[in-house]
Amino acid sequence: MFDNLSERLERSFKILKGEGKITEINVAETLKDVRKALLDADVNYKVAKTFTDTVKEKALGQNVLTAVKPSQLMVKIVHDELTQLMGGETAEIDLEGKPAVILMSGLQGSGKTTFSGKLARMLKTKKNKKPLLVACDVYRPAAIEQLCVLAEQIGVPIYSEPDSKNPVKIAENAIQEAKAKGYDVVIVDTAGRLAVDEEMMNEIAAIKKAINPNEILFVVDSMTGQDAVNTAKEFNERLDFNGVVLTKLDGDTRGGAALSIRSVVNKPIKFVGTGEKLDAIDQFHPSRMSDRILGMGDIVSLVERAQEQYDEEEAKRLQKKIAKNQFDFNDFLSQIAQIKKMGNLKDLASMIPGVGKAIKDIDIDDNAFKSIEAIIYSMTPAERSNPALLNGSRRQRIAKGSGTNIQEVNRLLKQFDQTRKMMKMVTGSKMGKMMPKMK
Known part of the structure; x- marks a missing residue:
């Protein structure tokens, strides 16, 4: 990016x-x-x-x-x-009302349905909301099915009327359903449409009039560059949307849409999609994006992602084990799992000032931990809890069982031992004693 x-x-x-x-x-x-x-x-x-x-x-x-x-x-x-x-201040999403209604708009293939699922997941996990997804794309084959699959993956209910071809009525009925069952956010996924298709543009204007949404988000594929900006302008003239969502910012995009769209349509970018996974969604922060463009990293976003995975009880338990030099491979696996939950590894590394430039041409696979995990899972429960048991014959067995070689096993054990010593040293220092007080 x-x-x-x-x-x-x-x-x-x-x-x-x-x-x-x-x-x-x-x-x-x-x-x-x-x-x-x-x-x-x-x-x-x-x-x-x-x-x-x-x-x-x-x-x-x-x-x-x-x-x-x-x-x-x-x-x-x-x-x-x-x-x-890019807008100056971070633009918040309007979630006032019971329920708050969010209407998705955009071209075909811009990623509206996937983003609807991502947004629902984010509102549920980070804002403690009860969202309802609404399937109003009655034209694209399997559009309803796609939204159903996403809804199931994130544990969010969906409202659909598979036999209806009237998206206006479906949206109205969904809001009544949300009121009756106490959902506080309704996310309406609509069909992709061209700005030149008068009939389809009239249809989404009719949906807007019928449900009076808090937010109309224009979802645009950032890979389309200047075309994205021109399309946004045409949609805005018809819908007067509230904000822009840029998808596929993790791809080979030149960034022109992110830098132009705010000036051309005078509407803020509110969210960006940064990957295919359902947690790959970020609120758009203009200042942080400027930092990244100028190679300054984005430490604030990195810390926020780490805090999302922070478990205070687990941290206290881990600190006690480190202090007693009892940090083992089960704890190591737990730490790897937390890092993986934070997102794409190369994206995380690029948030550290100076690192983005250094790793620009290096391919960091999301499966970078795969061989490490394979080695640890090839250990017996006793070996994971007590690394001192790992003699030569056990290491040979682990290498064979994990599909690696003895050198890789030895390297991991050496790195693990160094990590454990460093963690104990930090925990025993004054800084270590301050850590529980710092959040």
């Missing part, structure tokens, strides 16, 4: 490195390169030009402190302007 843009922007800032001060000449040269980088990332031309003009005006108007290098100042100005370009 944004890898090419990040690289190009970094090269642009190098023009100012070594310069003693900001001048009209070196700023013009830098921003010419920045504008090219934005255009190559499929950013709208008018947006790119306005952006660089604003940055130039602010850069030339700054009095550079002797402690701040011109290139550092330019990075700061570009960061602030990127944040404003």
Whole structure:
């Protein structure tokens, strides 16, 4: 995500490195390169030009402190302007009302149905809501079935009328169902439609009028670049939607949609889809996205993901075991499971400042823990609880049983031993004693 843009922007800032001060000449040269980088990332031309003009005006108007290098100042100005370009503040979703109604709109194949499931799961697990999914796509074969499968996976009820071809009536009936059964959020999944299809656009306008939703979200595939922005503009003219959802931001996208769409339609990006899994959904934070584009990482999001998996009782139990040097392979497996729940490994690593650039060309497989888990699962329960039992013959057996070799088993045991010593050292230090007080 944004890898090419990040690289190009970094090269642009190098023009100012070594310069003693900001001048009209070196700023013009830098921003010419920045504008090219934005255009190559499929950013709208008018947006790119306005952006660089604003940055130039602010850069030339700054009095550079002797402690701040011109290139550092330019990075700061570009960061602030990127944040404003993408909306400035984080936009919240409106969940007022009993029930709150969210209407999905967008083109065919933009990912509305999958996002509906992701949003329902997020509202259930993070906001403690009782969502109801509504299947109003009466045209696409298996659309209802797809939503049913998603609903079952996340444990959320679904309302559908398989024999009906009237999405307006289905949506109205679903809201009555939600009121009767106490659901507090209704998520209405609709059919994909082209903005030029007058009949289909009239239909979604009729659904909007009938159910008066709190939120109309326009779901768009970020891989489509500038086409996404143009489509958003046409849909907004008809529906006056409340916010944008960018899906497939984990793919080979140049990022132009994320950087242009806010300026063109004047509506905030509220969510982004970052993978295929049902937990691969993030609220959109303009400032954090600017950090990532400029290679600064995203520590806040990383900490938030870690906190979602944080179990206070488990942490206390683990700390006692570490203090007694009793941390074993069962605990190790538990820690791996928590890391895996946090999301895509490469995405997590890229949130650490400086790491994203270092691993740009490295393929980090989500199955990176597979061989480690295979080795541990090939141990007996006694061996997992007491690693000291693992002599040469046992290691040979484990290597054979896990489909690995003795070198991999020995390497894991060495790393495990080093990890255990380090954890005990940290727990015994003053910092370790402070950890239970820190959340």
